[in-house]
Amino acid sequence: MTHPTISASGLSLSYRGTRAVDEVSLRLERGVTGLLGPNGAGKTTLLRILATATPPDRGALTLLGHDPSTVRGRLQARRELGYLPQNPGFHSGFTAFEFVDYVAILKEHTDRRARHAEVRRVLDEVGLAEVRGRRIRALSGGMRQRVALAAALVGDPGFLVLDEPTVGLDPEQRMRFRELIAAAGEGRTVLLSTHQTEDVAMLCHRVVVMDKGRVRFDGTPGELVARARGRVWASPERSPEALAGWRTGTGEFRNVGDPPAGARLLEPTLEDGYLLTLDGASEVTV
Ligand SMILES: Nc1ncnc2c1ncn2[C@@H]1O[C@H](COP(=O)(O)OP(=O)(O)OP(=O)(O)O)[C@@H](O)[C@H]1O
Numbered sequence: 163m164t165h166p167t168i169s170a171s172g173l174s175l176s177y178r179g180t181r182a183v184d185e186v187s188l189r190l191e192r193g194v195t196g197l198l199g200p201n202g203a204g205k206t207t208l209l210r211i212l213a214t215a216t217p218p219d220r221g222a223l224t225l226l227g228h229d230p231s232t233v234r235g236r237l238q239a240r241r242e243l244g245y246l247p248q249n250p251g252f253h254s255g256f257t258a259f260e261f262v263d264y265v266a267i268l269k270e271h272t273d274r275r276a277r278h279a280e281v282r283r284v285l286d287e288v289g290l291a292e293v294r295g296r297r298i299r300a301l302s303g304g305m306r307q308r309v310a311l312a313a314a315l316v317g318d319p320g321f322l323v324l325d326e327p328t329v330g331l332d333p334e335q336r337m338r339f340r341e342l343i344a345a346a347g348e349g350r351t352v353l354l355s356t357h358q359t360e361d362v363a364m365l366c367h368r369v370v371v372m373d374k375g376r377v378r379f380d381g382t383p384g385e386l387v388a389r390a391r392g393r394v395w396a397s398p399e400r401s402p403e404a405l406a407g408w409r410t411g412t413g414e415f416r417n418v419g420d421p422p423a424g425a426r427l428l429e430p431t432l433e434d435g436y437l438l439t440l441d442g443a444s445e446v447t448v
Pocket residue numbers: 177178180181182199200201202203204205206207208
């Protein structure tokens with residue numbers, strides 16, 4: 163059995179009256195955990211708290227055995243975690259090498275030779291050895307995201323926080339990025355925020371769904387899919403019972419919701435389970 167490398171209890175953070183993160187408790191273990199949620203659900207805010215970029219208003223957090231509410235614990239935790247923020251803040255005039263080197267300096271890698279070797283290692287790990295001398299502005303979107311991942315991998319962190327790293331990537335680049343995330347998840351704890359339910363289905367051993375600052379689901383991808391079993395059906399026209407329904411390429415409607423008696427049920431996907439979780443979330447009373 164693995165034991166949690168990250169444990170959070172009752173984390174809350176408000177921005178002028180908005181509860182961005184509301185009493186979130188989580189335990190993360192090795193492997194890739196997906197974090198799903200609609201826009202404004204609080205994902206980025208939660209990731210910022212876990213990456214020690216923003217302190218919570220309330221709650222307790224242990225990161226790789228360190229308590230980030232103390233100066234010493236925060237410094238220790240920062241040395242051992244990697245964060246790929248939604249906007250990595252590239253200086254586009256930098257080369258890939260210069261950018262990662264700059265991040266390595268910020269991460270207190272002071273010995274120049276050892277640092278440069280580390281920068282080469284992480285750029286190699288993400289498949290960018292060939293273009294390390296190229297300016298970031300000349301790289302494709304997929305390559306830029308790999309530069310950001312390389313920066314997060316400096317120092318071989320035990321905990322990796324990735325905020326929507328596959329956004330805007332084409333399918334081929336996304337697949338390539340998935341390979342890298344899966345490789346990064348071997349022997350590490352990775353938390354991956356995404357809008358792509360496919361990323362979660364393909365990569366994650368666990369999935370957390372957030373909405374309105376709260377955790378609405380925490381389990382395996384299979385358990386999320388199971389929530390939609392018996393709630394997806396086909397019909398020649400849109401069913402009035404459906405929460406969502408659309409005509410597919412076959413000409414039939416695919417409906418999600420509470421099926422009528424005798425409906426021809428379809429195999430659910432993770433996306434169906436996710437949508438039904440969000441729909442139920444508005445009814446959750448706390
Ligand atoms: N710096 C800030 N100042 C004020 N409100 C903020 C700030 N950052 C986030 N919020 C608010 O907190 C809530 C959660 O935002 P957050 O960015 O964490 O959500 P998200 O799930 O990451 O959304 P997205 O998927 O769109 O990135 C939203 O209502 C947002 O408007």
